[in-house]
Amino acid sequence: MKAFDRILLSLNRWLVIVILAAMALMVFANVALRFLTDASILWVEEVSRYLMIWLTFLGAGLVLRYGGHIGIDNLQDAFPRQAHFIRALIFLLLLGFFSFMVWIGFRYAALTWGQTTPVMEIPVGIVYLAMPVGFLLLIVHLLLMAGPYIAKRRFIVDAEFDPESVKI
Amino acid sequence: MIAVLFIGCIVLLAIGVPVAFALGGGTLAAILYNGTMPLIALPKYLFSGMDVFALLAVPFFILAAELMTGGSLSEVLLRFASQFVGRFRGGLGHTNILTITFFSGISGSALADAAGPGAIMIRMMRKDGYHPEYAAALTAAVSILGPIIPPSISMIIYALVYPDINLVGLMVAGVMPGILIAVAMAIINHVISVRRNYRGVKQNLTVQDYWRNTWKALPALLLPAIILGGIAFGIFTPTEASVVAVFYALFAGSLIYRTLTWAMLPGILARSALVTASVLIIVAMSGAFAWVLTVSRVPQQLTELIVSMNLSPIAFMLAVNLLLLAFGIFIEPLPGIVVLVPILAPIAHALGINDLQFGIVVIVNLTMGMITPPVGGLLFVTSLVAKVPLMKMVKELWPFMYAQLVVLAMLSLIPAISTWLPNLFGYH
Numbered sequence: 001m002k003a004f005d006r007i008l009l010s011l012n013r014w015l016v017i018v019i020l021a022a023m024a025l026m027v028f029a030n031v032a033l034r035f036l037t038d039a040s041i042l043w044v045e046e047v048s049r050y051l052m053i054w055l056t057f058l059g060a061g062l063v064l065r066y067g068g069h070i071g072i073d074n075l076q077d078a079f080p081r082q083a084h085f086i087r088a089l090i091f092l093l094l095l096g097f098f099s100f101m102v103w104i105g106f107r108y109a110a111l112t113w114g115q116t117t118p119v120m121e122i123p124v125g126i127v128y129l130a131m132p133v134g135f136l137l138l139i140v141h142l143l144l145m146a147g148p149y150i151a152k153r154r155f156i157v158d159a160e161f162d163p164e165s166v167k168i
Numbered sequence: 169m170i171a172v173l174f175i176g177c178i179v180l181l182a183i184g185v186p187v188a189f190a191l192g193g194g195t196l197a198a199i200l201y202n203g204t205m206p207l208i209a210l211p212k213y214l215f216s217g218m219d220v221f222a223l224l225a226v227p228f229f230i231l232a233a234e235l236m237t238g239g240s241l242s243e244v245l246l247r248f249a250s251q252f253v254g255r256f257r258g259g260l261g262h263t264n265i266l267t268i269t270f271f272s273g274i275s276g277s278a279l280a281d282a283a284g285p286g287a288i289m290i291r292m293m294r295k296d297g298y299h300p301e302y303a304a305a306l307t308a309a310v311s312i313l314g315p316i317i318p319p320s321i322s323m324i325i326y327a328l329v330y331p332d333i334n335l336v337g338l339m340v341a342g343v344m345p346g347i348l349i350a351v352a353m354a355i356i357n358h359v360i361s362v363r364r365n366y367r368g369v370k371q372n373l374t375v376q377d378y379w380r381n382t383w384k385a386l387p388a389l390l391l392p393a394i395i396l397g398g399i400a401f402g403i404f405t406p407t408e409a410s411v412v413a414v415f416y417a418l419f420a421g422s423l424i425y426r427t428l429t430w431a432m433l434p435g436i437l438a439r440s441a442l443v444t445a446s447v448l449i450i451v452a453m454s455g456a457f458a459w460v461l462t463v464s465r466v467p468q469q470l471t472e473l474i475v476s477m478n479l480s481p482i483a484f485m486l487a488v489n490l491l492l493l494a495f496g497i498f499i500e501p502l503p504g505i506v507v508l509v510p511i512l513a514p515i516a517h518a519l520g521i522n523d524l525q526f527g528i529v530v531i532v533n534l535t536m537g538m539i540t541p542p543v544g545g546l547l548f549v550t551s552l553v554a555k556v557p558l559m560k561m562v563k564e565l566w567p568f569m570y571a572q573l574v575v576l577a578m579l580s581l582i583p584a585i586s587t588w589l590p591n592l593f594g595y596h
Contacts, residue, residue, distance in 0.1 A: 016441035017434050020227060027224060027411045031404075045221050052224055052444075053215070056452060059445025060188075068446050069186030070500050074542070076184055090184050097193050101211075108211040127219075131211055160435050161442050162283070162549075 005144055009156075012062050012137070019055045023048045046119045050127045057134025061141035067155030068163035076153065087150045094142055098135045105132030170464050173198035173457070177507075187503045188446075191453040198460050205463070210456050217455015218448055220328060221407060222335065226276075227444040228410030229319050232417050233275035233284065234436045239421020239428040241388040242285035245270050246292075248385035251373055258361025259368035260296050261306055262354055264289040268310045269350045272317035273392025274413065276324070278538055282311040282546050287553045294554065298366055301564045304554035308546040308561075309568035310353050312535045315501065317346035318396055319410065322531050325451060325505050329458065330513040333523045337595025340400050341524040341586045345532060345579055352571040360567065387420045400593050447502060454506035461510060471515045481519045485580045488512055489533055496537020500545055504534040521583075524595070528586040529579050536572055539565060 030044040063069055076083040109132060113125035148154035155163065177194030185193065192214075199205045236242070246267045253262035267285045275281055286307040293303035315322040318339035327335035360366070395413055398404035404412060421428030461467060474484065495504050509530060516526040538546045541562050551558045579585055590596070 013438050014434075016445070017437040020231065020437050020441045020444070023224065024228060024231065024411060024414050027228070027407070028415050031408045031411055048224055049219055049221055052227065052448070053218060055227070055441060056218065056445050056448040059441050060449045063442050063446045063449075064186075066442065068442060069188055069449075070446070070503070071184055071186040071190070072181055072498060073184050074498075075182060086183055093180070093185055093193065094189060097189055097196065100196065101192070104207055104211055108208055111208065128211065128215065131214070161439050 008140070008144075009062070009065070012058065016055055016059045016062065019051050019058070023051045023055070043119050046117060050117075050130075053127060054130045054134075057130040058137065060134055061137040064138060065141050065145055065156045066161050066163050067153075068161065073153075083153070084150055087153060091142070091146055091150055095139065098139045098142065101135040102132045102139065105129075105135060169198050169202045169460070170466055172201040173460055173464075177457070181499075187499070188449040188453045191450065191457045191503075191507070195453070195456045195460055205460075209459065213456045213459035214452045215455070217328075217458070218452045222324065222405075223328065223448065223451070225319070225324050225407045225410040226321050226447060227440060228407070228414050229276035229321060229324075230280070230443050230447075231437070231440040232410065232413035233277065233280035234440050235414065235417035235421055235428065236271070236274055236388075236391075237280070237284035238432050238436050239417060239425050241274075241391075241417070241420065241425065242267065242271060242288055244385045244388050244425065246285060246288065247381050248389065250369065251371065251378060251381050254369040255371050256358075256368050258357045258366045260289070260293045260298065261303075261357040261361060261366065263369075264293065264303075264306060265310050265350055265353050265357065268307070269313055269317065269346070270389065270392060272313040272346065273396060274319075274417075275314050276319040276321040278311045278314035278535060278546055279549060281314040282307060282549045282553075286311050286550065290550065290554045296369070299364075299564070300554040301556045301561045302360070302364075304550040304556055304561045305564035305568060306353070306357060307554075308539045308544070308550040309565060309572070310350070311546050311550075312532075312538060312572070313346050313349060315535050316342050316349065316528075316532055318342050318399065319406065319413075320531070321447065322501055322505060322535065323527070324406065325447075325502060326509055326527055326531065328451065329454065329506055329509050330523075330527075332517065333513070333527055334595050335406055336399055336402070337524055337590040337593075338527050339396075339406065340590040340593055340595060341528050342531070343396070344585050344589050345528050345575070348578070348585065349532075349572060349575050352575050353568060356567045356571050387424050391416055391420070450502055450506060454503075457507070458510050467511050467514050470511060471518050474515050475518050479519065481516075481521050482581070484516065484519050485521065485529065488516070489529065489576065489580060492530060492533040493537070493540075496534050497540050497542075499537070501531070501534035501537060504537070505530070522587050522596075524590055525579070525583040525586040529576070532572075532576055532579060536569070536576065539569065 026044045027048050030040045034040045076086050109125040109128040112128055113123050115124045117124055173194055176197035177190050180190035180193050249266035250263040253266055268281050271281055271285045290303045290307050294300045323338045327333050395409045398409050399406055517523055538544045547558055551561050
């Protein structure tokens with residue numbers, strides 16, 4: 001289980017790194033091209049938008065592991081003795097919501113599979129799949145963190161990501 | 169249905185469900201309760217809320233600020249700022265204010281300011297004999313400039329949820345209010361430094377030193393000029409400016425200042441990607457939330473109601489400010505923007521309040537919430553760096569907060585502070 005978790009975290013991390021790097025490279029190339037030649041690659045705007053959507057849903061699970069989704073923790077702080085019951089409730093609510101999103105997400109992707117995107121003419125379902133896949137990943141991360149989270153509100157801690165940094 | 173939407177979201181938020189999923193869950197509850205709305209609308213509007221090219225500026229500005237910090241550009245800016253204000257009383261405090269003000273012209277978020285130049289300044293001020301609580305409080309207070317001086321992630325999201333506003337105009341509108349806040353913070357720093365005898369830094373700078381510091385800082389100083397100038401003069405769209413900033417920071421950090429190494433890149437990219445995901449998942453969920461609001465005609469009805477009350481714009485401004493201040497105590501600016509702006513901005517518009525002025529007031533007010541205890545994002549970061557207990561630091565914050573409230577009142581009463589500069593560039 002530990003080995004599986006380590007591989008999952010590492011894969012998930014590299015996935016978001018590559019997506020963000022690809023987005024930056026292609027949008028920059030397009031700006032440079034527009035300035036130098038007055039032309040631009042049509043599909044860049046579309047593909048970079050879709051990559052951003054995938055990045056959001058693939059990254060959401062990792063953020064959850066770090067305790068980086070902003071929320072209001074005052075209730076748990078106010079009732080330290082009952083806090084693990086509150087967190088168990090949050091866990092169940094999240095599990096239910098994530099499961100629903102996986103189901104509706106797959107349905108939506110399947111329903112729209114026949115439509116294609118304006119420029120690339122690929123099935124829009126490829127974009128919409130990001131949501132159910134992302135929420136499936138969220139479920140996996142939620143289950144992996146459940147024990148330490150419910151008992152002690154413990155998340156992954158390392159120097160790379162400070163959960164406070166998401167408060168823009 | 170609207171009652172279910174709001175009560176659902178508030179209950180979920182109150183027990184501690186993360187904002188993104190509380191918005192999504194509340195929306196789902198409202199759709200289920202209504203019964204006639206198709207469930208499939210939820211993913212549909214969730215995607216349409218985030219499938220916007222302008223949103224790409226969010227990950228890119230986050231990444232640019234991370235690269236700037238990794239490339240030690242903060243230190244260079246700091247030395248540049250210090251040679252002008254360092255010798256005065258409270259000199260390091262003034263250096264802190266000036267450095268963060270420059271950095272805000274590169275970064276789009278308050279936390280990037282506090283974690284980048286802010287963290288370095290707190291350590292320097294400690295070493296120089298400032299009370300660490302004071303150093304932390306000053307840094308937290310000045311860091312609110314991040315989203316006020318352009319570029320600004322808050323403004324990108326604001327323009328997304330209220331498309332009637334011009335994003336470029338809003339960004340240009342943030343410049344003067346940002347400078348005003350910086351000046352207000354400098355006045356407080358001066359008064360307290362005189363009282364506590366925080367001395368200036370002894371400097372024996374020759375003319376050559378000035379030239380050298382300025383020359384070294386030039387690549388870093390150019391970036392805010394490129395971003396703001398490029399956006400204001402219409403050379404770049406904000407999205408283009410953001411990606412130019414990324415590669416400029418990469419170039420300056422690795423080739424000019426030589427502190428940014430390739431080995432640092434995966435970490436920087438991963439951090440930026442996660443911040444992006446946590447911001448955009450809220451934006452996505454709020455797309456569905458806003459759709460339920462619109463279908464049930466809440467913004468329109470509320471607008472009609474308030475317009476029919478014959479409320480004066482000033483009274484409305486006051487009410488909005490009080491509401492937002494109360495909101496800001498409990499919640500971060502981003503959820504405040506996605507939930508409240510679609511409701512409040514059309515009302516303000518109908519009452520004849522300038523869109524740009526209203527946008528600035530909302531963003532300044534909500535960002536101030538990041539330094540109001542008990543849950544201010546900036547408080548945690550700065551108290552951690554300064555190694556001081558949060559409550560001790562809050563005592564030092566009051567003078568700064570009062571000064572910011574005065575600025576907020578000025579922004580609310582005098583539209584010209586926000587609208588003068590964008591009007592010059594033709595944005596209204």
